[in-house]
Amino acid sequence: MIATLVPLEAPLLVLAALAATGVAFALSPLRQIIVNGLYGLLLVILFVVFQAPDVALSMLVVTTVAYPLIVLVAIRRTRK
Amino acid sequence: MRRQRARGLLALPALGGLGALLAWGFSGLSPFGHFHGFYGQLLNAIALPQRHTTNTVAAVTFDYRGIDTLGEEFILFTAVIGVVLLLRKAGRATPRDVAQDVVSSQASRYFGVIGAGLVLLVGLWLAAFGYVTPGGGFQGGVVIASGIAVVFLACGYRAWLRVSNEEVLDPLEGTGAGGFVALGLAALIAGAPFLHNLFGPGKAGTLFSGGSIAIANWAVALEVAAANLVLYAEFLEQYVMTLVRDTGDE
Amino acid sequence: MSVLAYGVAAWIFCVGIYGAIISRNLIHLAVCLSVAQSSTYILLLAIGYRNHATAPIFKGFENRTKAVDPVVQALTLTDIVVSVTVIALILALALDAHEAANTVDPDELVGMRG
Numbered sequence: 113m114i115a116t117l118v119p120l121e122a123p124l125l126v127l128a129a130l131a132a133t134g135v136a137f138a139l140s141p142l143r144q145i146i147v148n149g150l151y152g153l154l155l156v157i158l159f160v161v162f163q164a165p166d167v168a169l170s171m172l173v174v175t176t177v178a179y180p181l182i183v184l185v186a187i188r189r190t191r192k
Numbered sequence: 193m194r195r196q197r198a199r200g201l202l203a204l205p206a207l208g209g210l211g212a213l214l215a216w217g218f219s220g221l222s223p224f225g226h227f228h229g230f231y232g233q234l235l236n237a238i239a240l241p242q243r244h245t246t247n248t249v250a251a252v253t254f255d256y257r258g259i260d261t262l263g264e265e266f267i268l269f270t271a272v273i274g275v276v277l278l279l280r281k282a283g284r285a286t287p288r289d290v291a292q293d294v295v296s297s298q299a300s301r302y303f304g305v306i307g308a309g310l311v312l313l314v315g316l317w318l319a320a321f322g323y324v325t326p327g328g329g330f331q332g333g334v335v336i337a338s339g340i341a342v343v344f345l346a347c348g349y350r351a352w353l354r355v356s357n358e359e360v361l362d363p364l365e366g367t368g369a370g371g372f373v374a375l376g377l378a379a380l381i382a383g384a385p386f387l388h389n390l391f392g393p394g395k396a397g398t399l400f401s402g403g404s405i406a407i408a409n410w411a412v413a414l415e416v417a418a419a420n421l422v423l424y425a426e427f428l429e430q431y432v433m434t435l436v437r438d439t440g441d442e
Numbered sequence: 443m444s445v446l447a448y449g450v451a452a453w454i455f456c457v458g459i460y461g462a463i464i465s466r467n468l469i470h471l472a473v474c475l476s477v478a479q480s481s482t483y484i485l486l487l488a489i490g491y492r493n494h495a496t497a498p499i500f501k502g503f504e505n506r507t508k509a510v511d512p513v514v515q516a517l518t519l520t521d522i523v524v525s526v527t528v529i530a531l532i533l534a535l536a537l538d539a540h541e542a543a544n545t546v547d548p549d550e551l552v553g554m555r556g
Contacts, residue, residue: 200463207460214452218449225443225491231513232490232498232510232511235513237506247499247501248509252513253520261516264520264521267527268524268527271527272527274531275527275530275534278535279538324501325501326497326499331523334523416523423527
């Protein structure tokens with residue numbers, strides 16, 4: 113793992129910036145939480161490339177289970 | 193709509209100023225990839241000989257910077273208290289109101305039950321071996337909570353109520369938070385500084401390493417898992433109340 | 443390269459704050475705040491990164507190999523887990539506002555009455 117993943121950092125950073133822009137400018141909360149899942153998975157790969165497996169593990173489970181659960185329940189509850 | 197557009201136009205120069213300030217601040221950082229922080233290099237070198245933990249990040253979280261973890265744990269604890277206070281006053285939905293919350297696909301029931309067991313096992317492994325390989329109390333706790341939440345997704349609300357009794361979860365969460373403080377106080381009573389590592393280091397690379405890092409690890413895993421389960425229980429109850437409302441029972 | 447790494451962190455922070463400012467829905471606002479918070483994770487890990495270094499976990503090889511900074515990783519991983527509960531608190535406030543006023547639009551939620 114040492115020194116073989118360096119060329120991946122720049123494209124991943126640019127993709128993360130684009131995904132974050134997509135999350136902020138999403139039209140409705142439902143679309144936003146789907147794009148947020150994509151952004152979270154991009155961040156997991158970025159954290160692995162930055163040689164931080166602990167951080168990647170916690171971000172993975174938080175962004176695939178915890179965030180969608182609470183946000184989807186909130187969307188359902190506030191639907192008119 | 194006009195108010196939103198006015199807010200957006202007013203925010204753009206302010207955010208431009210913030211961006212310029214951030215750029216000026218970040219120009220003082222060392223170049224990317226050449227970080228020469230001495231504290232981190234020192235910890236990398238001495239964590240294994242001193243505490244016999246192979247996961248330096250876990251040693252930093254639970255031992256060298258244990259006081260920061262204590263603060264973060266209490267942020268978690270307080271936020272869960274806030275959520276419970278806000279959401280519990282709206283009344284409860286009883287299980288007999290929820291006749292239509294049945295998972296109709298048998299495949300998803302079977303795979304869900306197997307999946308819940310697997311995720312729970314992975315979470316327990318992550319929490320147990322947290323200070324040996326990548327993992328830790330925080331990661332393991334969240335995975336354990338999500339493994340139990342799969343029970344709701346696979347089997348419906350009544351099964352979820354059976355595995356998430358709030359009268360059991362609230363004391364468990366308190367035990368986790370209080371256990372960490374008790375560990376620190378035990379060190380204080382023994383004459384050492386607060387949160388000092390009391391027990392012998394043990395053999396590196398096995399489960400019996402790190403001394404009180406292992407106990408702090410499990411206390412944090414217990415607290416994070418219980419806190420997340422309480423959160424899911426409150427939110428899933430809100431979801432079930434929408435089902436009750438939609439059928440016109442209320 | 444350092445311009446890219448730190449610039450992306452600053453960009454994501456500003457985009458998250460801008461999304462929260464122009465938001466018409468409190469749930470959308472909460473997720474934008476979480477995006478702004480995730481920019482700090484990228485910044486912390488970018489600060490601690492060292493070229494040609496490995497993860498700070500030394501099972502199986504000796505601990506004199508070059509590794510990235512473990513302190514920023516400890517800060518980041520506790521922060522990720524705690525941010526879930528803080529966002530849950532914000533969402534609970536949004537649900538409470540919906541109970542009281544039947545709307546989650548911040549423009550329509552005027553001041554408290556009674």
